[in-house]
Amino acid sequence: MQIGNVGKSNFTKAVKALLNRIYDNTVVADSLYEQAALWFSQAAEREQQRAEREQQVFLFKDRQAQASKGDQALIERNLQQAVSEQERFSQQLQQEQLSRYETLRQLCSDILALSEGGSFEETNLQTAKMLGTIQLMSPTEGKNVAPSNQKSKHLYKALLSLRLLDRLLIDGDINHPYIVKRYQANAKTSAEDLYQPFRDDVQIPLLMAALLQDIGSCHPDAQLILKGVSGDLDEFRILENDERTELLKISYRESLNFFVQGIGIGAYHGNSKEQRDWYLQNEREKQAFVVFLLKNAIKPEQGAGNLLKIPQIYTSVVLSTKANYSYESLPKVGLVLEKGVEKGIYSPVAVAGLLKITGVFPQGYGITYIPKDSDRQDLDRYEYAIVTSLYPENPRTPVCRMVTRNLTYNVSAQGCVVSVDNNLYYPQARKKLERISEERLLEILSKLVSNFEERKSMALLPKCWHPEEYFSYSKNQNLWNKAVINQN
Structure with missing residues (x-):
């Protein structure tokens, strides 16, 4: 083996930093998945505080309606204080939600910046470099395989989703009106324009959907299935059928919940009512697109949900967290996908598109x-x-x-x-x-x-x-x- 310094190049460091921003286990708990786990764990307390503040406002309004004139001033002051506390609490939740949105949007923007080039060829080179780096940093033997792959799979899948979108658009195999409209609109923009319809309204939301697809597994109910009451079960074990079904239901439901309630939409900054109305409408359309992708990925048939589903299957083989993981067997990923096509489970168009991009042998193999x-x-x-x-x-x-x-x-x-x-x-x-x-x-x-x-x-x-x-x-x-x- 070549002698040299063990360490990371600047590019490898950049990929590692992205992985840490998505999924990590640190004291500061600032990764996407840690933030989701925190949000899920605080749900009951949030609802209790919201209910208490609503109850306070309701009680003072009720007293105000029944009180004598002499008590009105005091009750009015108490009511205004209760309303102010309710508004402050609501604003705090909105600010935290907006902070999560901006953090996720910036993360997706940074993934896009590292994986895209000035041409189709450069973009594929950059993506190959990222996929290969993820694979080459991942252990292929020993007890750390599953935890490492668990951490890496979200970014890996997101990159494949981007490239599959490119392929299907080039081949004319995407007919979703939202995607097609933005793709065509991009031809009318220049590289200097701040707003890029395809990048901002399709690529970044697709990355969001890919990163959030499994985030519901952070919910306490999902963790209970994975780790047990005492938290000592192997979360990577093969689950019983009923456990697996319940886990998938929880993960799907809570992933949607976190995106809609925990992430929300962006906030407009400016003074133009016309621009604000357009911005908020566009944000709502992007949100609806992500929700559509997450829902459609369950049974995509020939729909746009394949942009998540097929990369998810590919990644689940190449970065498997199962106990029977075998590095030697990774090239069988093509057979897994093709068998799914034969059984009518996977879209033949999406599978053919992805395998045209990746081939049989994963990057970094x-x-x-x-x-x-x-x-x-x-x-x-x-x-x-x-x-x-x-x-x-x-x-x-x-x-x-x-x-x-x-x-x-x-x-x-x-x-x-x-x-x-x-x-x-x-x-x-x-x-x-x-x-x-x-x-x-x-x-x-x-x-x-x-x-x-x-x-x-x-x-x-x-x-x-x-x-x-x-x-x-x-x-x-x-x-x-x-x-x-x-x-x-």
């Missing part, structure tokens, strides 16, 4: 492959590569960055498209190396792993490799700069 010599003949060894690009020409032939050459780790600008015949994930490629002696295969392994004595029991013909340790060195984190792509 460790590929083991047989290299070729200058005469295009297979060599008697395998090397390591990492998947680094969206939109492979063939879903089964990933575009990768070479990580080793001649069994030596090498930071180079060499990339490759790995063919099915030379990708050790596939049986026909492994068959090619079966004639090589065990001693030679052990020699190859000894050069590629840092702890050979511990790992010499590994498969001599590995279907993949785990690049987490390699990526932990900051100098190995720039896998997406320009590379010469070779066919392999």
Whole structure:
């Protein structure tokens, strides 16, 4: 393994910061999911305080109606004080709601800024970089896999939702009038305009919906199912059918509740009544769009809810929190989606669109492959590569960055498209190396792993490799700069 400084590049730090703003576990409790958990936990107290203030106002109004003239002044003062307290309480709730809205809107805006470029190609490169970074920062073995994937899946899914939207719009497979209207309106704007209909009214609300889709699982009733009365159950265990059904109901209901009641809409700042009326109407339409996406994602059929549903399924496999998680099996995500299409569960158009973007091998996945010599003949060894690009020409032939050459780790600008015949994930490629002696295969392994004595029991013909340790060195984190792509 290459020697260097363990750390994070600026881009890796930026992705990590976004993940922390979405889902974290800290003393300050300022991540989106922590804020939702706090809001849910305070619901009963909020309602009690609201009821008490309403009761106070009601009582003083009732006394005022029945009191003698001499008591009117005192009761009026008490009534005004009760009304003021009620208004202050209401304003405080509105201010907290608006603060959550602005925090979420800024989070989505920052995700968009990091994942988008000046062209279709640049945007796909930036998104591949983000998806790959999330995967490469995630542990692939051990007890931390589930908690880490739980934290990372919301951003990962949100990025896939954005790119699936692009694909379906390009192919003319989105007919939702709200989306189409904003998409077409964007052609009439310039890059300098503060208001961008497609970005502000479609992309950011879609990101909001993707991030909030599972946030209802923070509700105490959901946590009771996941962790039990004493809080000591494994939240990542396989649930009984009735538990799972109840959890899904709670999560769906409370996700909607948090978005509508806990997030709300933006506030207008300005003095124009006409602009305020337009702004508030637009905010209500955006809110209705997010609600539609969250509701439609349950049974989207061929509708816009697939923008959430299909990325959710993909992410649930690639960043699985199940006990049977197997890094080696991640490329089976394509089969999971295609089987769902065969059964009539998933939209064939949305699945085809997503797999056209991602291919079979997830971004950041460790590929083991047989290299070729200058005469295009297979060599008697395998090397390591990492998947680094969206939109492979063939879903089964990933575009990768070479990580080793001649069994030596090498930071180079060499990339490759790995063919099915030379990708050790596939049986026909492994068959090619079966004639090589065990001693030679052990020699190859000894050069590629840092702890050979511990790992010499590994498969001599590995279907993949785990690049987490390699990526932990900051100098190995720039896998997406320009590379010469070779066919392999």
